Structures are given as structure tokens and as C-alpha cells.
Amino acid sequence: MKALQIHAGPSALAHIKTEGLQPQDISVVPGAAGGPKGLILGPIDRYLFDQWLPRSNQPIDLVGASIGAWRMATACLPDPRAELLALEEAYVHQDYKLAPGQNRPSAQQVSDDFSANLHRFYDGRIHKVLQHPRYRLHVMTSHGRGILHRDTPMRTALGYAGAYLTNAISRRAMGLWLERVVFSSAFLGHPQPLPFHTKDYRTKHLALSQENFLQAVLASCFIPFVLKAVHDIDGAPGGAYWDGGITDYHLHLDYRAVKGLTLYPHFQKQLVPGWLDKKLTRRHAATPFLDTTIVLSPNPEWVKTLPNGKLPDRTDFMTYNRDLAGRVKVWQTAIAEAGRLSDELAEWLLRPDVNQVQAL
Numbered sequence: 001m002k003a004l005q006i007h008a009g010p011s012a013l014a015h016i017k018t019e020g021l022q023p024q025d026i027s028v029v030p031g032a033a034g035g036p037k038g039l040i041l042g043p044i045d046r047y048l049f050d051q052w053l054p055r056s057n058q059p060i061d062l063v064g065a066s067i068g069a070w071r072m073a074t075a076c077l078p079d080p081r082a083e084l085l086a087l088e089e090a091y092v093h094q095d096y097k098l099a100p101g102q103n104r105p106s107a108q109q110v111s112d113d114f115s116a117n118l119h120r121f122y123d124g125r126i127h128k129v130l131q132h133p134r135y136r137l138h139v140m141t142s143h144g145r146g147i148l149h150r151d152t153p154m155r156t157a158l159g160y161a162g163a164y165l166t167n168a169i170s171r172r173a174m175g176l177w178l179e180r181v182v183f184s185s186a187f188l189g190h191p192q193p194l195p196f197h198t199k200d201y202r203t204k205h206l207a208l209s210q211e212n213f214l215q216a217v218l219a220s221c222f223i224p225f226v227l228k229a230v231h232d233i234d235g236a237p238g239g240a241y242w243d244g245g246i247t248d249y250h251l252h253l254d255y256r257a258v259k260g261l262t263l264y265p266h267f268q269k270q271l272v273p274g275w276l277d278k279k280l281t282r283r284h285a286a287t288p289f290l291d292t293t294i295v296l297s298p299n300p301e302w303v304k305t306l307p308n309g310k311l312p313d314r315t316d317f318m319t320y321n322r323d324l325a326g327r328v329k330v331w332q333t334a335i336a337e338a339g340r341l342s343d344e345l346a347e348w349l350l351r352p353d354v355n356q357v358q359a360l
Contacts, residue, residue, distance in 0.1 A: 001299065001301055001302060002299055002302070002344060002356075003298060003299055003302040003337075003338075003340040003341050003344055004296060004297075004298065004299065004340070004341045004344040004345055004348070005269060005296075005297050005298070005299050005358065006294065006295070006296060006348065006356055006357045006358065007269050007294070007295045007297070007357070007358045007359065007360045008293070008294045008295070008357050008358075008359065008360060009286065009290040009291040009292055009293045009294075009359075009360050010291055010359070011291045011292045012261050012262075012291070012292050012293055012294045013354070013357060013359065015261060015292075016294075016352055016354050016357055017354045020352040021261075021294070021349060021352045022056070023052050023053050023054075023055045023056035024055075024056035024057075024058055025260060025261050026053065026056070026058075026060060026260060026261055026262075026263045027058070027059075027060060027061065027195065027258045027259065027260025027261060027262065028060065028061045028062075028063060028195045028196075028255055028258060028260070028261075028262040028263070029048070029053075029060060029061075029062050029063070029072070029075075029262070029263055029264070029265075030062075030063040030064070030068065030251040030253070030262065030264050030266075031062070031063065031064040031065070031067070031068025031069065031071045031072045031251075031265075032065060032066075032068045032245070032249065032250040032251050032266055032267070032271075033065040033066030033067065033068055033243060033244060033245025033248075033249050033250070033275070034066065034067060034068075034245070034249075034250075034267055035066070035067055035223075035313060035314045036067075036091070036311070036312035036313050036314060036316065036331065037267040037311045037312060037313055038067040038068060038071060038267065039088060039091060039092065039312050039331060039334070039335055039338075040267055040298060040311050040312065040334060040335065040338045040341070041071070041265045041266070041267060041338070041341075042084060042085075042087075042088045042335055042338065043335070043338050043339045043341055043342035044265045044296060044338075044341050044342045044345060045071055045075065045080075045084050045265065046080070046081050046084050046085070046342070047342040047345060047346055048263070048265070049075040049080040049081070049084065050080050050081035050084075051346075052346075052349065057134065058134070058260075059134055059135075059136060060134060060135055060136070061135075061136045061138060061194075061195035061258070062075060062076065062135050062136065062137050062138065063138045063140065063195060063196070063251055063253070064137070064138070064139060064140065064220070064244075065139075065140040065220055065243070065244030065245045065248050065249070065251060066220055066221050066223075066243050066244055066245045067091070067221065068244075068251070069139045069140065069216075069217050069220040069221065069244060070087060070091075070118075070217060070221065071084070071087065072137055072138075073122070073129050073137055073139070073217060074086075074087045074121075075135065076128070076129040076130075076132040076135045076137055076185075077125065077128055077129060078128060086121070087121070088335065090117055090120075090121065092328055092331050092332060092335075093324075093328060094113070094114075094117075095324050096109055096110060096113060096317075098321075098322065103321075104317075104318065107225065107226060107227050107228050108228055110226060110227050111222065111227040111228040114218070114221065114222075114227065115214075115218055118214055118217060118218060119214065122213070122214060122217075126210050126213045126214070127210060129185070129213070130185045130186075130208065130209070130210065130213065131185075132185070136184065136185055136186040136192070136195075137184065137185045137186075137208060138182050138183070138184045138185075138194065138195070138208075139182070139183040139184075139208060139216045139217055139220050139244065140180065140181075140182055140220055140244030140245075140247070140248050140251070141180075141181045141182075141183065141216060141219045141220050141233075141241045141242070141243075141244045142178045142179070142180065142181070142241065142242045142243060142244060142245075142246040142247045143178065143179050143180075143181045143204070143236075143237065143239060143240070143241050144159065144177070144178060144229070144239050144240040144241070144242065145175075145176065145177055145178060145179055145239075146159070146176065146177060147159040147162070147177075148160070148163070148177055148178060148239075148240060149238075149239040149240060150231070150239065150240055151224075151228060151229035151231065151240040151242075156224060156225070156229075159177055160177075160224055160225075162177055163177035163178055163276065164276050167274065167276040167277070167280075168276075168280065171200075171201065171273060171274060171277065171283070172200070172201060172202075174201075174247075174274070174276070175201060175202030178242075178246060178247055179201075179202040179203065179204060179247070180198070180201055180202065180203045180204070180244075180247040180248060181203075181204045181205075181206060181236060181237075181241065182194060182203065182204070182205050182206070183206050183207070183208040183212065183216040183233075183236075184205065184206070184207065184208050185207075185208045193257065194257065195255065195257060195258045196253035196254050196255050196257050196258075196289075197253075197254035197256070197257045199254075200253075200254060200289075201247060201248075204236075204237070206235060206236050207235060209234070209235060211234040211235065212233050212234040212235050212236065215230050215233045215234060215241075216233060216241075218230050219233065219241035219242060219243075219244075220243060220244040221243060222241075222242050222243055223242070223243045223245075224242050224243070224246070226314075229241060229242050230242075243275070245274075245275045246274065246275045246276070247274055247275075248273070248274065249272045249273065249274050249275045249277065249278070250266065250270070250271040250272045250273070251264075251271065252271040252272065252273040252287070252289060252290070253289060254288075254289040255289065255290070255291075255292055255293055256288075256289065256291055256292055260292070261292050261293070261294060262290075262292055262293040262294065263294050263296070264293055264294060264295045264296065265296045265297075266295050266296065266297045267297060267298060267311055268297050268298075268300075269295055269297045269360070270284045270285075271284075271286070271290065271295070272284055286360035290360050293360065294357075295360060296341070296345060298311070298338070298341060302340075305337070306333070306334045306337055307330040307333050307334055308330065311334065312330070312331045312334055316330065316331070
């Protein structure tokens with residue numbers, strides 16, 4: 001049984017049939033939201049950014065939401081293999097101390113701890129991310145509008161209830177409550193084009209800077225009700241900013257905006273548009289947006305062989321509660337098994353066999 005599955009949009013599949021796949025073919029690498037599920041992609045990330053992509057020299061746009069933003073930002077550091085391993089270590093060993101009688105950490109506690117973690121990770125090195133000679137980083141956030149302009153218990157509950165109901169009718173109409181705000185490096189004094197079209201959803205495009213980098217990455221990771229929103233990001237419109245996965249859960253974006261292919265390591269083959277679309281399965285199918293996209297994902301049958309028969313996910317924090325060692329062991333076992341994903345990818349890239357590629 002193969003651990004890795006490869007799916008491709010029509011133009012990407014045609015390219016593989018005629019030309020195979022070379023690192024110079026890649027223009028975009030996205031990193032989705034999904035919390036601990038993203039840990040399963042660590043071995044693939046390290047292979048791509050440490051070994052395969054450095055064989056080319058074209059500019060590449062890295063698009064990230066939530067843990068995907070952390071992964072993509074880390075790939076911009078000088079030693080991506082070591083830094084991605086450090087990210088994995090930091091994420092796996094998250095430990096929120098609970099007071100007697102406390103069943104789960106508060107949103108403020110998680111926010112403070114996560115903020116401190118990111119400061120430890122990037123302080124003194126932000127300029128290295130922003131000034132990478134090849135990679136252009138795009139951090140996705142969700143900016144509250146109207147009642148969601150500020151994060152308070154009442155406003156947030158009412159606002160997200162409204163967003164949920166509106167989104168069920170029309171994803172575009174959810175823009176009444178939330179807008180996509182993308183913070184990008186390499187502005188060079190003026191905005192450079194995004195690597196995707198933005199006609200699908202209300203969008204603002206702003207510069208990612210030394211001053212707002214940590215705020216933007218924090219906001220991109222801050223899940224409503226689990227963590228507190230980031231307010232008033234430097235150089236951006238005022239108000240509350242949350243997880244980029246709310247508007248763009250799996251970054252189902254129109255990547256036909258750029259010349260070249262999008263190579264997408266993901267923890268499943270489906271690219272769910274927004275966080276509120278998780279149960280709206282009619283929106284989980286591939287669209288023409290993904291015409292030039294190649295998705296690398298774990299085989300669902302292989303996933304069943306992992307501890308607990310699933311990928312690491314946020315429910316594990318509750319399942320293992322105070323048993324940090326138990327959760328760490330399960331997650332580390334899954335990550336170790338995921339080495340098969342990168343091994344199979346490396347083997348396939350040596351001799352790309354189109355018969356192993358399925359249509360998206």
C-alpha cells in the first residue's frame with residue numbers, strides 16, 4: 001500500500017504526461033490551516049525545501065494560513081531543514097498548565113503561550129524571512145467587519161453565528177462579516193501581484209513588514225473561541241484579525257493567476273474553501289481554480305495505520321488532557337511514519353509516473 005497519493009488538475013496532469021515534473025516548474029507552494037494535522041507534512045516540507053526546490057532558482061510564492069503560515073514562514077529561514085524540525089518540536093511539545101479543576105486552557109492562556117512561542121522562534125530573524133532571495137511569503141488572515149470588528153464574547157458569538165448562516169447560503173456573502181486580508185513580503189515599495197485571483201471573495205492585500213510580521217502570523221493562527229483575536233495590526237485597517245483558515249481553510253484559491261504549477265502538500269486530497277464549509281460537502285469538490293495544481297496527500301487507508309487510526313488533531317489535547325507524554329508519543333510516532341510520504345515522493349520525482357497520478 002502506498003502512503004502517498006498524488007492528484008492533479010487537468011493542465012498539471014497534462015504537463016506531467018509530457019514533461020514530467022521538475023523543481024523549476026513550481027511557482028506556488030500553499031500551506032493549509034488544520035492545526036496538528038499539518039505535522040504529518042513535516043517530512044515532505046523538509047524534502048522539498050531542503051533538497052528538491054533548491055535545485056532551481058525561480059521565484060516561488062509561499063501561501064500560508066494558520067499552521068500553514070508558520071510552516072511557510074519557517075521555510076524562508078536560512079536552514080529550512082533544521083528550522084522545520086524545530087517548528088515540529090515546538091508544536092508537538094505545546095503544554096498548557098491547568099489549574100486544579102480546570103479542564104481546558106483559557107483562550108487568553110493559549111494566546112499568551114502561543115505568542116511567546118512565536119517570539120522565541122522568530123525574534124531577531126524576521127528580516128531573514130522577509131528578505132529571502134527566492135521565496136515570497138503571503139500570510140492569510142480573516143478581518144472582522146461590522147459586529148466582528150472587535151473580539152468580545154457577545155460580539156464574537158453573534159458575529160460568527162451570522163457568518164455561519166450567511167455562508168450556508170453564499171460563501172461570497174460571508175464577506176459582510178469577514179474579509180480576507182493577505183500580508184505579503186517582497187512589496188518592493190508597491191504591491192506585487194498575488195499568486196491567485198481574488199474575484200472569489202472580498203480581499204485586501206497589504207505589506208508584511210518587520211513591524212507587523214508577528215502580529216500577522218499570530219492572527220493567522222488564532223482560532224475564534226480557542227484563542228483571542230489580534231487587534232489593530234500595524235499598517236492594516238483597525239479591528240480584529242483571526243485565523244486565515246476561516247476565510248480560506250484549505251486555500252482553495254484560483255492559482256491560474258501565475259505561470260507555472262502549484263505544488264500543494266496537504267493532509268487530504270479535498271481542498272475545503274472556508275472553515276465554515278467543513279460540513280458543506282457540496283463545496284469540497286475540485287473546481288477550475290485548481291487546473292494547474294498538484295496535491296500531495298496521505299492515502300486514507302495508510303492513515304488508518306497511524307496511532308488511533310487518524311492524523312494528529314486538536315481533539316488530542318482533550319483526549320490526553322494532562323498526559324503530555326502520551327500525546328507527544330502518539331504525535332511523534334505519526335510523524336515518524338510520515339517519513340514514508342517524503343520517501344515515496346522523492347522516488348516518484350526521480351521518475352514521475354503519470355499512472356500514479358489521479359485527477360483532482
